[in-house]
Amino acid sequence: MTVTSFGFLGLLAAGVAIYYCAPKKIQWIVLLGLSMVFYYYAAEPFTIIFLIISTATAYITTNLMPCASERIRKHISGIAVMGILINAVLWFALKGSSFWLAGARALQRLIPDLNIPVEGTLVSALGMGYYTAQVVGYILDCYRGVSIPQRNPIKLFLFVCFFPQLTVGPISKYSQLQSLYEGHRFSYSNLCFGSQRILWGFFKKLVISDRVGIIISAIWADAGTYTGFWPWCAVLLYPLQIYTDFSGCMDIVLGAAELFDIKLPENFHNPFTSRSVQEFWQRWHITLGIWAKDYVYYPVLKSKVLVSLGRWTKKHFGKRGAKLIPWAVGMGILWFVMGFWHGSMRHILGLSAWYWIILVLGELFAPVLKKLIQFLKVNTECYSWKLFQRIRTYVIFAFGTVFFAAPGFHAALERYKILYTSLKNLNPWIFFDGSILNLGVSWMDVNLVIIGTYLLVKVAYLRVHYGYARIWIQKQILPFRWLLWIVLFLLVLIYGLYGAGYDASQFIYQGF
Amino acid sequence: MEKMKDKLKKITAFVLFMGIIIFLFCKATWIFRANGEEAREDIVGFKNQANIDVVLYGGSNLLRFYQPLEAWKQKGYTSYNYATSAAKADLLKEYIEESRSTNEAQLYVCDIRTISMVESVVDEASLRNWSDSVPVFSPVRLKGIGSFLFSRDWQDQDIPSFYFDILKYHVNYEALGSSYQWAYTDLGNIYNVDKGFDPSLAHVPFEEPERYDGRGELTQQQEKGLNKLLDYCDQENLQVLFIVCPYIISESDWLILNTCGDIIQARGYEFVNFNEYYEEIGFDFETDFGDVNHVNYLGSQKYTAYLMDYISDHYDLADHRGEEAFDGWNSDYAIFAQSQEEWQESIDSLVAQHLEAKEIGAGLGDISDPERWYNKIQNRNFTVIIQKNESYDWPTDDATLKKMLSKWEMDMSKSSYVGVFSGNTCIFSSNEGETYYGNLGVDRGRGTKECTVSAGENPQMIIDGTDYYSEAEGIQIIVFDNNYQKIVDHAVLSVSGEEVRIIHQ
Structure with a gap:
């Protein structure tokens, strides 16, 4: 399921109906449910584990910060760095695999006896670059005192996996998504x-x-035939396409x-x-x-x-x-x-x-x-x-x-x-x-x-x-x-x- | 109060806006629909017919077989073929249901021949022929699509595009420039003069199929589909005649349809397998079929005559001829009669050509004059297969031989030649030792005969598994009748002194 698919539109229509019929207190749970359904159909379902790991590290590290004893408080920055590192390493291992795979291949060429497994594809989570950036931002915001750590891990999980933004962002700050947890009345203008x-x-x-x-x-595809102004057209049109x-x-x-x-x-x-x-x-x-x-x-x-x-x-x-x-x-x-x-x-x-x-x-x-x-x-x-x-x-x-x-x-x-x-x-x-x-x-x-x-x-x-x-x-x-x-x-x-x-x-x- | 008014205004505006969107969506869908025109015309055209006494449901077996206007002319009851090509029997319930939304008939005739084709694979065309000919939001349509798809292996299908077919057809941009497609924005304009009859003007000869009286086992899906139809007929208390149109029926189909007949009759409905009545209908299998599944126009005349007699003898249907309300049927028949003449002329001519070719083929073996023989094999109903395995320097100026070699583009100095011709058309010609692989004969559901011809080190002329190559010196020629799918002559062309000779093998 992608955001241009018929399934996505159906999910949205059903989701909106359920969301506004649900009591305001549990509307965020509806969003979480919709996000799970979307993830199930849009990605390899098992990769949800990566989102859970990111959420868990963010939850643990940020919740250690305010309650830290005087002795630990000195090490808050270390805790934050640890949380960020875990997320960064996870991202690097899966999404940034082209970097280390290139290194591994070079090493393999250098020492053929090593037998490093450099072939095959790694399955990363959907929107990993986006949600990892959000989680890192959240940890740093909590560290700086800009945001108050979320006490409910499930709510924090919703911040990480909110379905519309999971595919291509935007990279939201935690403070920008507080409305996720609030109750909303149906509005015709919305x-x-x-x-x-x-x-x-x-x-x-x-x-x-x-x-x-x-x-x-x-x-x-046929640059040999399309010469002269053609490649220039391709280059100058690409910004329009990507935009x-x-x-x-x-x-x-x-x-x-x-x-x-x-x-x-x-x-x-x-x-x-x-x-x-x-x-x-x-x-x-x-x-x-x-x-x-x-x-x-x-x-x-x-x-x-x-x-x-x-x-x-x-x-x-x-x-x-x-x-x-x-x-x-x-x-x-x-x-x-x-x-x-x-x-x-x-x-x-x-x-x-x-x-x-x-x-x-x-x-x-x-x-x-x-x-x-x-x-x-x-x-x-x-x-x-x-x-x-x-x-x-x-x-x-x-x-x-x-x-x-x-x-x-x-x-x-x-x-x-x-x-x-x-x-x-x-x-x-x-x-x-x-x-x-x-x-x-x-x-x-x-x-x-x-x-x-x-x-x-x-x-x-x-x-x-x-x-x-x-x-x-x-x-x-x-x-x-x-x-x-x-x-x-x-x-x-x-x-x-x-x-x-x-x-x-x-x-x-x-x-x- | 103000708030209430504002809310009401918004709700009204929303409903109205969505109404416009849905209206335009439906109109656009009709414009872009690109399933079979024949199916759309027949299905939509049915909505604009009033007072139909007999509605017949099925696939192309009805479209090609039964002439409702001939029945009108002869018997005075009104009938219509509510049928689409490749219709599957497990969808006939929905056909009846949808047709009844505009017309309640006295008799419903269901051809269940396609029950044997009800399988787990989704045959997209068979569903779309009907579903894409019915209004998008028709509840019966939506239900029918669901029941058809989800009783099969639907996982690889683009499901939304079955429900909202514009998702599939929207790229049919040519439709925007077609007045024919735009006509469907007003369904009231669609009128089917022929009442769902569309003749086959093809011809291939067949042998009369053998009859089998045994019983075969229905698959769970076939049984479920049949029971769904019967349950619906029970529930709606319909007068239904179940039939099977005649065709080149296989043993397995016989067994399945015999079982179906038992089930149907056990439920108290009449069942007639017209394959049991070839003689009574008067079929000539050499001339009356267009392909393995359909009679041609000649066959349809015989079948229509028999079926309309059967219906009028067994059911109490009023004769509307002379009634003012049915004047339209007379004017439609007048148009139809003109078409009948054209169809008759066309099929007569085709059958005559095929029979003539058969006769020529039968006499080829007796012809020893090369020129006469060569002229006879130019018939486009024959495929001529030529093979030469040596280089020849024939000392002759024979005009016929020259004509032959020139047409076949044969290089006598080369030691190998393979050529395949049909009439004036060259299918294959090679002096370079290439092998021809192909199929011979008109298919039309019968299959074709595999053919391999090679020259040189491994000379062969294999047709349908038999090698006809002979060691006789000269150019070997096989003449194959495409319609009858058989070899009508195998000859060797050679030169003795100055004389060109044809020696039949």
Whole structure:
């Protein structure tokens, strides 16, 4: 069962009915029950043991903190570290297996007599990257006194396994999910808003993302034939695919939670309106960014080593150096953790290193660029300059995602090579001769992608001006509102790529 | 009070909105449905028929066999084939139930021939032919899908797409540009002139099947399906005639259907296996069948005549001819009669061709003139298999031989040749020692004959397990009649001096 499956919709419908019929005191138990049903059908049922282990370590370590005797209190940080380590090791053993398997293989090659079992697949828990991050955050929040440890282990288990967010997040903080345990009254607006958001998510995923995916896959599958502008199209379209895939899934997840009157944190905020890479990462996968900042970046910046480094750099490189170098080190560690969380060396070396270098270079040359802009008398407030900045950010992101989209590190490097060599035989006629139809799509598909992209832009605009597009829609007259949702429903029903023959069930970010 | 009003407003709005969504969902489903058009037309068309006296339920065995309008013309009762291809007998209860929502008949005729096909495997088409021809939210449909699927091995099936078939058909985008598909948005428009009759215009000859009187054991699933149908008939107190249409019936089917007959008769219902009445019906097995399971139009005329006599003799049905309310049936018959003429012409011509080919085949062995013989074997009902195992340098300018070699693309200097032709169509031709593997004969449920032909080191001409290759010098040619599935001539083409000769083996 995935969040785009018919089974999930059925579970939601039944779940909402049971949830609001149940007494408020036991509504959280209903959520737990629904989460168990979802897990049973969505994952290997036995892997629930990993969630139980994570919950148990979080429960024990956090509950040892407040009641610790004076003697033990000195060791609270050790207890917290222990809890985090157990979760991290579990994650590393299963989800991060590509790291140690690579090491094991290298060792095996070096010493053939060792016979290390390096083949076969390890079954990890569903959404392990997401819930492990939540559990680590929870332990640290309790350690810092930001959150009060949950006394009921079953309730804590619900925080770990709450079903809508189990597949692709968001990575919620414990304090953000207190409403899980509260009683909720049925609200018509929650039902409407939740359903609307789910529908919009379906539209993004099934109508836009999977169509763009067909084009991209066809190009990379036969890169020898599709040269010239084709690989560039694939690279520049990938951000659209991954955005509509990931954010579409988030819309379904957030909408599903909203049906139960539970607000989950947003993961996206119009990322393609960002004028810089730094801003982009504040708008893309927001909860992972916040998690990494709160639990990695700030603690690192405040660490003795970084503080000493700051002093040392101030002495040797002046004020700017003192600011820039510790910041760059902190960002390096933050990006390393982000790449590591994605679970492979290509993410660390490609994704993380790429954005870190871009960010550091941007910061390093910021004064020069500022002077250049002043010298050229560029009006930085005009629309075209902002548009240029947005396109620049998009292209930088698109280049970075080559590491994300490629099946491996070497494949990613190969794709960069293809991009470079294809510049030598550009073929602009492909945009006019209809050869796109050889990629497994029709003009109808192309038109749907264009219409879908226009709607994305429109919704992004409404979000800037009204908070949410649906708030603007709510202000319109009833026939218009209904017409809008009905058209969206029909678009998904008819043009969604689902059912027999399609494997639209897998989300790109589901693998983490 | 205000709160109450607000609540009421919201509930009304919600119900109305969901109503619109469901309405559009149903309409869209009809537009995109891509199961058999014939099934949809027959099932939906039934809803727009009034006052049907006799409704017949079953699979294609009814669609191809019984002509309701001929019965109207001859006997004056109204009847309709509520049938879909490959319909399984354990779903007939739902067929009756659904049809009764719009029409209560005096007599229900159930063809239970497919009881032997009730198995644990889910035959998707057999269910969809009916379920995707009925309104999405019809309770009988939903119940029927459940009972059909969950009594079989359903685990690998895409269950939601059976209930909401647009999940399967929504990619049928061409439907949006088809006025035929859009017509289903108003079901009142769908009218079936032929009343569920759709003839087979094919022909293959058969031998009359043997009769078996023994009894076979029904599987638990078959028995359950039959009892479900009988229980429903009991419960609703229906007048039901259980039948089995004639076909090339196997021994195992005989045994199962005999047992079914016992069960049905024990429950007080009439049961007629028309396979027991070949002679009375007047079937000619050489001409009246389109395939192993169906009569062709010629057979359907004979069967319809017999069945309508049987029904009018055994049941008290009113003659509506001349009644104003049934005028539509007369105009429908007028259209139908025109079609009948076309069908008759078409099947007559086909049968004549096949019989002519049979006759030609029978006389081939007597022809010694190569040109005459060659012209005769050009008949498209024959498959001609040619094999040469040596290179020849025949000193002749014979025009017929040249014509043959040119058509077969035979290189006389090469030591091997294999060719397979049917009429003017080349199926296989090779001078390079390649082996031909294929099947001979028109299938139509009978199966085909395996054929292997090779030349060179291991020469062979194997048809249906027998090697017909002979050591005689020359080009070996086998002529196979596709309809009768038999070898009609085996000849060797050779040259003696300047003379081209055909020697029949």
